[in-house]
Amino acid sequence: MSSSVFTRPFIPGAAPSVTATAPASHLDLSFLRQIVYEQTQNVLDPSRDYLFETRLSKLLRSQGITGLADLVASLQMRRNPSMERAIAEAMTINETSFFRDIRPFELLRKELLPPLIEARRHARSLRIWSAACSTGQEAYSLAMLLLEHFPSVSTRNIVIEGTDISSEVVQRASFGTYHRIEMNRGLPARNIVRFFTHEGEDWTVKPEIRRLCNFREANLCASTLPFSEPFDIIFLRNVMLYFSQETRRRLLSNVHRLLAPQGALFLGSSEQPADPAIWTANLSGGTCYYRPRRLA
Ligand SMILES: C[S@@+](CC[C@H](N)C(=O)[O-])C[C@H]1O[C@@H](n2cnc3c(N)ncnc32)[C@H](O)[C@@H]1O
Numbered sequence: 306m307s308s309s310v311f312t313r314p315f316i317p318g319a320a321p322s323v324t325a326t327a328p329a330s331h332l333d334l335s336f337l338r339q340i341v342y343e344q345t346q347n348v349l350d351p352s353r354d355y356l357f358e359t360r361l362s363k364l365l366r367s368q369g370i371t372g373l374a375d376l377v378a379s380l381q382m383r384r385n386p387s388m389e390r391a392i393a394e395a396m397t398i399n400e401t402s403f404f405r406d407i408r409p410f411e412l413l414r415k416e417l418l419p420p421l422i423e424a425r426r427h428a429r430s431l432r433i434w435s436a437a438c439s440t441g442q443e444a445y446s447l448a449m450l451l452l453e454h455f456p457s458v459s460t461r462n463i464v465i466e467g468t469d470i471s472s473e474v475v476q477r478a479s480f481g482t483y484h485r486i487e488m489n490r491g492l493p494a495r496n497i498v499r500f501f502t503h504e505g506e507d508w509t510v511k512p513e514i515r516r517l518c519n520f521r522e523a524n525l526c527a528s529t530l531p532f533s534e535p536f537d538i539i540f541l542r543n544v545m546l547y548f549s550q551e552t553r554r555r556l557l558s559n560v561h562r563l564l565a566p567q568g569a570l571f572l573g574s575s576e577q578p579a580d581p582a583i584w585t586a587n588l589s590g591g592t593c594y595y596r597p598r599r600l601a
Contacts, residue, residue: 336377337392344393345470346526347547360395364388394471398547401439402490404446405542408592409571413447413538414454416589417569421537422458424567430462432536436525436560437544438467441478441518442487445510447540448517449496460517468523468531478520481510525556535565543573553579561597570595 334354341347349356357373368388370376380388404410425431431451435444444467451463469475485506488497501508523531525544539560545553561583564570570584571594578584584595 334373336381337373337396340380340389341393341396344390345397345524345547346549346552347393347397348549349396349547356396361392364391364395394473397471399439399471399474400543401442402487403442403492403496405443405491406574406592407491408590409540409542409594410446410450412590412592412594414450417538417594418451418455421567422455425462425537430464431458432534432565433463433465433538434532434536434540434563435465435467436539436541438469438474438478438520439471440474440483440487441467441481441520442483442491443467443540443542444478444518444520445481445500445514446491447538448514449500451517452513453496453499460513463517465518466532466536467518467520468525469520470522470524472522475520475522478518481515481518482507483509526552530559530563532563535568536563537565537568539564539568539570541570541572542576545576545579546573550579558583561600564597566597566599568597570597 334357335351337357338349338351338354341349361373361376365372365376370379376392379385422431433444433447435441435447438444444465447465448463451458452460467475467478469478485508488501488508497508500511500514502511503509521531525541526548541556541560545556548556557578557580560570569587571592572578574592578586578595583598583600585598587594587596
């Protein structure tokens with residue numbers, strides 16, 4: 306590598322990587338897009354380059370860096386893994402809400418969970434994974450659904466794992482504290498009363514919900530996923546849309562290995578499996594879920 310200039314792998318469908326000699330700010334932002342891609346496999350559209358300015362402003366201030374151009378110049382001079390990771394985290398989209406797109410939850414309640422719970426009665430725990438869980442609302446929604454509608458299930462037999470690449474959102478999920486505005490999105494009043502306590506405008510999940518959920522950092526695009534025991538239900542929603550087709554294919558083949566034979570995978574409403582040959586799509590209750598096909 307020459308003294309101050311290094312190149313990065315090519316993002317599928319993105320502008321070429323840049324060197325320190327590239328003059329235009331447009332190219333500088335493609336350098337930042339490369340960093341986000343390397344760290345998270347999220348492919349950012351150049352039409353959303355304006356987001357770097359706003360999303361990175363706090364990070365720049367905290368590091369005493371005057372602007373994006375200086376940030377790019379310093380990273381081109383010397384790699385800085387913790388800064389690169391912080392940039393990637395700041396650029397991920399963390400949008401989520403309780404019972405987001407209610408249909409998968411309704412389908413679980415009415416059709417999928419009763420036979421699964423029956424089958425698990427004398428066997429291992431019911432295992433659920435909220436992959437790319439963001440600030441935890443999806444995992445806690447699943448916990449509330451189970452406690453409210455399946456009270457006979459011993460809580461010792463329920464495991465809900467929440468994972469996300471961003472340390473900041475994983476920390477928030479672990480606290481389980483939400484502002485009034487987040488509570489007003491999708492959460493029935495009866496659930497608020499039963500499962501939360503509050504102080505001023507902040508509402509915190511009660512221990513009976515909290516203890517069903519584990520949260521940890523994990524990159525879905527790492528070569529291996531952080532679990533070896535199979536899951537009965539996997540929610541992998543609204544994250545694959547940021548990945549390239551190749552990344553989706555690799556991820557879903559890893560997820561396939563982690564889903565129990567009678568398990569169900571839920572994707573976001575605009576997402577589909579990259580390799581339909583290994584999944585059976587099931588339409589029910591206005592939503593779609595996928596069973597793993599047994600591979601020869
Ligand atoms: C739009 S949120 C979706 C949250 C939730 N699944 C839902 O549907 O409401 C996408 C989440 O994916 C996470 N994410 C992005 N790239 C990731 C990766 N490579 N590995 C794990 N999580 C990732 C982001 O940090 C963000 O919290």
